[in-house]
Amino acid sequence: MGSLMDYMEAYALLNKYGIKALRASYVSSASEAIKFSNGKKIVMKLISDKALHKSKSGLVKLNLSSESEIASAYNALAKLGENLKPYKILVQEQVSNGTEIIVGGNTDVQFGKLILLGLGGIYVEVFKDVSIRVCPITEYDASEMINTLKSKQIMLQDPRNEKIVKGLLLKVSELLTKNPEVQELDLNPIILHDGTYDAVDLRLMKG
Amino acid sequence: MAGKYYNLDNMLKPKSVAIIGASQSPEKVGHIIMQNYLNVGYSGEIYPVNVSSTGTILGKKSYKSVLDVKKPIDLAVIAIPAKFVADALEECGKAKVKSVIIVSSGFSEVGDSELQEKLVSIAKKYSLPVLGPNCLGVMDLRSRVDTMFLPTFKIDKPSIGGVSFASQSGAVGSTVLDLISHENFGLSKFISYGNAAVIDEADILNYLGHDPDTKVIIFYIEGVKRGKEFIEVAREVTKLKPVIIIKGGITPAGSSAAHSHTASLAGSYQAYEAVFEQFGFIQAKSLDEMLYYAKIFEAQPLTTKKRVAVITNGGGVGVLAADSLYLNGLEMATLSKESEKILRKAMPPIVNMSMPMDMAGDADDKRFGTAIDVFSKDPNVDALMIISLFQTPGADSRVASTIIKYGTESEKPIVVVSPGGNYAEVHNNMMESSGVPVYPSPEDASKALAALIKYSEYRERHSKSG
Numbered sequence: 157m158g159s160l161m162d163y164m165e166a167y168a169l170l171n172k173y174g175i176k177a178l179r180a181s182y183v184s185s186a187s188e189a190i191k192f193s194n195g196k197k198i199v200m201k202l203i204s205d206k207a208l209h210k211s212k213s214g215l216v217k218l219n220l221s222s223e224s225e226i227a228s229a230y231n232a233l234a235k236l237g238e239n240l241k242p243y244k245i246l247v248q249e250q251v252s253n254g255t256e257i258i259v260g261g262n263t264d265v266q267f268g269k270l271i272l273l274g275l276g277g278i279y280v281e282v283f284k285d286v287s288i289r290v291c292p293i294t295e296y297d298a299s300e301m302i303n304t305l306k307s308k309q310i311m312l313q314d315p316r317n318e319k320i321v322k323g324l325l326l327k328v329s330e331l332l333t334k335n336p337e338v339q340e341l342d343l344n345p346i347i348l349h350d351g352t353y354d355a356v357d358l359r360l361m362k363g
Numbered sequence: 364m365a366g367k368y369y370n371l372d373n374m375l376k377p378k379s380v381a382i383i384g385a386s387q388s389p390e391k392v393g394h395i396i397m398q399n400y401l402n403v404g405y406s407g408e409i410y411p412v413n414v415s416s417t418g419t420i421l422g423k424k425s426y427k428s429v430l431d432v433k434k435p436i437d438l439a440v441i442a443i444p445a446k447f448v449a450d451a452l453e454e455c456g457k458a459k460v461k462s463v464i465i466v467s468s469g470f471s472e473v474g475d476s477e478l479q480e481k482l483v484s485i486a487k488k489y490s491l492p493v494l495g496p497n498c499l500g501v502m503d504l505r506s507r508v509d510t511m512f513l514p515t516f517k518i519d520k521p522s523i524g525g526v527s528f529a530s531q532s533g534a535v536g537s538t539v540l541d542l543i544s545h546e547n548f549g550l551s552k553f554i555s556y557g558n559a560a561v562i563d564e565a566d567i568l569n570y571l572g573h574d575p576d577t578k579v580i581i582f583y584i585e586g587v588k589r590g591k592e593f594i595e596v597a598r599e600v601t602k603l604k605p606v607i608i609i610k611g612g613i614t615p616a617g618s619s620a621a622h623s624h625t626a627s628l629a630g631s632y633q634a635y636e637a638v639f640e641q642f643g644f645i646q647a648k649s650l651d652e653m654l655y656y657a658k659i660f661e662a663q664p665l666t667t668k669k670r671v672a673v674i675t676n677g678g679g680v681g682v683l684a685a686d687s688l689y690l691n692g693l694e695m696a697t698l699s700k701e702s703e704k705i706l707r708k709a710m711p712p713i714v715n716m717s718m719p720m721d722m723a724g725d726a727d728d729k730r731f732g733t734a735i736d737v738f739s740k741d742p743n744v745d746a747l748m749i750i751s752l753f754q755t756p757g758a759d760s761r762v763a764s765t766i767i768k769y770g771t772e773s774e775k776p777i778v779v780v781s782p783g784g785n786y787a788e789v790h791n792n793m794m795e796s797s798g799v800p801v802y803p804s805p806e807d808a809s810k811a812l813a814a815l816i817k818y819s820e821y822r823e824r825h826s827k828s829g
């Protein structure tokens with residue numbers, strides 16, 4: 157059974173392969189969080205091995221910008237964290253709205269590293285509309301992963317997204333291939349917006 | 364990739380065979396196997412081996428052990444109870460037998476992995492290619508080798524042709540063999556490999572991939588033993604010839620060990636599907652589909668273009684054909700002006716010059732012949748679907764003969780749709796035996812064409828990139 161890679165460690169690893177995750181930092185006090193925000197909108201998350209489905213358990217606080225909002229969010233999460241020790245509190249920039257996608261990785265006993273693409277929300281959860289390939293993938297494979305999705309047109313509402321997603325898939329494939337210890341990977345969601353993207357949540361499991 | 368994968372030539376083209384477990388008693392598997400060898404007219408040496416035997420078995424001098432034969436043995440077929448198999452295999456190793464098929468069951472498939480591991484280590488010790496255990500063995504119609512223990516009268520054996528078939532399951536294997544003869548395409552080799560203890564899917568794919576007698580491979584798997592090697596071989600083989608694959612045993616996605624969305628969505632079955640898609644396999648979802656695909660690939664040319672001309676002697680089935688082409692990602696061809704001119708003259712006034720071209724219920728071989736000829740030459744047409752309903756007044760053997768003439772000469776793929784009973788069946792068999800694939804419905808024909816085109820695209824892509 158694997159263990160969850162530390163958020164900042166995962167952040168650094170992704171960065172090494174040119175995958176851009178949102179600016180983030182651990183904080184150990186409300187004032188550190190306020191300093192990180194510097195007047196901009198932030199998200200605050202409680203990270204704990206005992207809480208794998210954050211959004212479902214109310215462990216994510218969104219749209220924080222004023223000092224009082226940030227302080228009360230911090231205090232609320234810290235209180236919840238008492239039951240989920242050990243825990244950390246992470247602050248992150250809040251992204252603009254956009255198209256949510258999922259890029260994932262898994263390890264198959266027979267074929268090794270797999271890479272997955274899907275459109276976020278119900279498209280993955282309900283319709284299981286995902287495409288999967290064995291790593292390493294080629295540029296053609298990356299294009300086909302996009303083309304074979306039923307939700308392709310939603311993903312490519314902004315035509316710039318095609319190049320972005322293709323590039324992301326190739327980078328994630330490279331990361332998975334070169335880091336065999338990464339057993340599972342979830343970049344969920346990645347938000348595509350304004351001709352760029354931000355990986356908002358990172359979940360890497362080490363074997 | 365020589366050296367890394369087993370060569371199965373000694374197994375499929377043996378000059379001499381020892382049958383361990385051969386017996387005079389007709390109910391014994393060893394008896395049936397030996398009888399089959401004699402029945403199919405195998406021309407090499409046969410050495411029956413039985414520990415308790417004296418004298419002859421089925422008219423051949425018998426031996427107590429392969430060690431007593433003292434002549435070269437290309438293949439030993441072992442058909443004795445599981446607990447004696449390891450010793451028999453050891454003796455094969457000592458006697459320098461070149462390949463072994465273990466038909467016996469009672470190993471990992473019933474939970475006895477230890478006994479199976481013993482076989483693996485003996486095989487390794489002697490570098491012995493071993494097929495099975497728990498399998499039907501092999502059949503090669505050209506070299507007249509048949510290690511199967513199925514009485515010959517119970518199964519229609521296919522004619523000699525270009526399709527080779529490998530099956531993990533013996534039951535699927537024998538059923539499909541029976542069906543292949545019914546679908547009228549020819550078989551090259553059949554390999555039933557059972558538990559894949561030594562020779563596994565990668566070895567078999569590699570062997571058939573490089574076998575000059577094999578034009579099309581069909582493969583029934585429930586899993587693969589060496590995933591990375593299987594991919595390595597597939598990369599090479601699917602560029603050489605079509606491999607139609609069906610996977611039995613769909614593992615439910617997601618497991619309690621999954622920590623992430625991805626792990627629950629990208630499970631074992633999805634991994635197989637990804638491999639099939641990515642490395643140029645043609646995936647069939649049912650045995651029928653597998654056979655329908657094999658038919659078109661065996662006899663018809665590849666094409667990457669999708670414009671299909673449909674001619675029919677019945678309007679309704681033509682409409683269904685148009686729907687199924689569309690649903691399978693194909694396109695309806697439009698006639699060139701030139702073709703239209705010729706056909707307008709040849710067809711009665713009730714025939715519209717549009718697709719699907721309904722030549723009316725009284726269409727005879729002349730109308731069929733003209734239309735097929737024109738479409739075969741029309742640059743706007745890439746493939747033909749001929750719907751010949753033999754229930755109509757105009758359709759008879761002459762129509763079948765006309766279709767055969769074009770279906771075997773045309774440079775464009777041709778598929779025939781001909782549903783029906785006995786009268787239709789006679790004509791369908793004529794056409795199929797000549798290499799024109801016939802399907803019971805436009806949907807089945809469209810799926811087969813779509814598979815042909817998809818694979819042709821794969822080949823074209825990889826011939827460019829090298």
